[in-house]
Amino acid sequence: MxxxxxxxxxxxxxxxxxxxxxxxxxxxxxxxxxxxxxxxxxxxxxxxxxxxxxxxxxxxxxxxxxxxxxxxxxxxxxxxxxxxxxxxxxxxxxxxxxxxxxxIADTVGARMQANGVKTAALIGSRNVMVESFYRKRLVEHGVTLLPPVMDNVAEIDRIIYEELMQGRATRSAERTFKTMVTTMGQAGAQAVVLGCTELDMVIDVDANVLPIYDGTRxxxxxxxxxxxxx
The missing domain is CATH 3.40.50.1860 (Rossmann fold)
Known part of the structure; x- marks a missing residue:
């Protein structure tokens, strides 16, 4: 090895x-x-x-x-x-x-491309969601990304830095992300990308309303x- x-x-x-x-x-x-x-x-x-x-x-x-x-x-x-x-x-x-x-984004993009995913939503920290350095890598694999919902960006960022990165997973965060994922599906996303390495603490990767592409995994x-x- x-x-x-x-x-x-x-x-x-x-x-x-x-x-x-x-x-x-x-x-x-x-x-x-x-x-x-x-x-x-x-x-x-x-x-x-x-x-x-x-x-x-x-x-x-x-x-x-x-x-x-x-x-x-x-x-x-x-x-x-x-x-x-x-x-x-x-x-x-x-x-x-x-x-x-x-x-990391190349591995996720290649997996989505292989699975035929054309449209997805991205959840992560503020710079991952808003800036181009991560998003463009997914787009290069033929994936169209929904625009970030700016009203959600600050709350996602807060949960990541003030809870998850400190090892805390709350029921409130689980409910918040479950609602967001449902809304993303209604907006046309075929799948959701977890662009933060701690998000699997509060988002069910294996059983959700949309396929979840966990970048860490x-x-x-x-x-x-x-x-x-x-």
Whole structure:
């Protein structure tokens, strides 16, 4: 098996989810005694939260570039960025190393394209929902995205940062997202993309009114394909 590197800590909750998904998938596809060869650098998220200025994003890019280099030097043969929002600096991170950096939106877009999904809604933090860096990757796979409902953006952002990233899953958040997903279906979405690595804490990925494309799970599956050279 090939060793993979994970830039984590953004938040630590999503790092735990990646570790769990990847190891369980490796076991399912090999033997029950197997575990995934992984290198994890869990970054301190304190200075990487809710970035807004070009200077803040430049700092984040440098932090992630340095992390990717350390993982490569330690033997990682491919790298994951364990946060949707941090894919805003993907190009700089990918350019800092000689090994592949697997883009989360590309894995999701490819899966949706293979399944024939033409129209979808995207749920994530503010920058993922509103800016183009993530959305354009899905569109490149033939998926039309519904425009974000701006009245929902602030509440989604609040739940992500004030609850989920701190490890709290509330019934109120579950009800909020269930209503949103239903409304998205009524607006014409064939599926919903979870563009935040903690959203599976409050959105039922396997049983919902619309098909749910959980970026964390799909990204982890792509990582296991790499590990097993599938």
């Amino acid at each position: 090939r060793k993979i590197g994970l830039i984590g800590g953004m938040s630590w909750v999503s790092t735990r989810t990646y570790y769990d998904h990847i190891n369980k998938l490796v076991q399912a596809r090999t033997t029950r005694l197997a575990s995934a060869p992984m290198l994890i650098e869990n970054l301190d998220f304190t200075d990487l939260v809710r970035l807004s200025t070009p200077e803040q994003w430049a700092h984040a890019a440098q932090v992630l570039e340095d992390s990717a280099r350390r993982l490569e030097q330690a033997g990682a043969t491919a790298i994951l960025i364990g946060a949707n929002s941090m894919h805003k600096v993907y190009d700089r991170v990918a350019g800092a190393v000689s090994v592949p950096v697997i883009h 799909i990204h982890a599956e792509a990582a296991v394909d790499w590990i097993l050279n599938a």
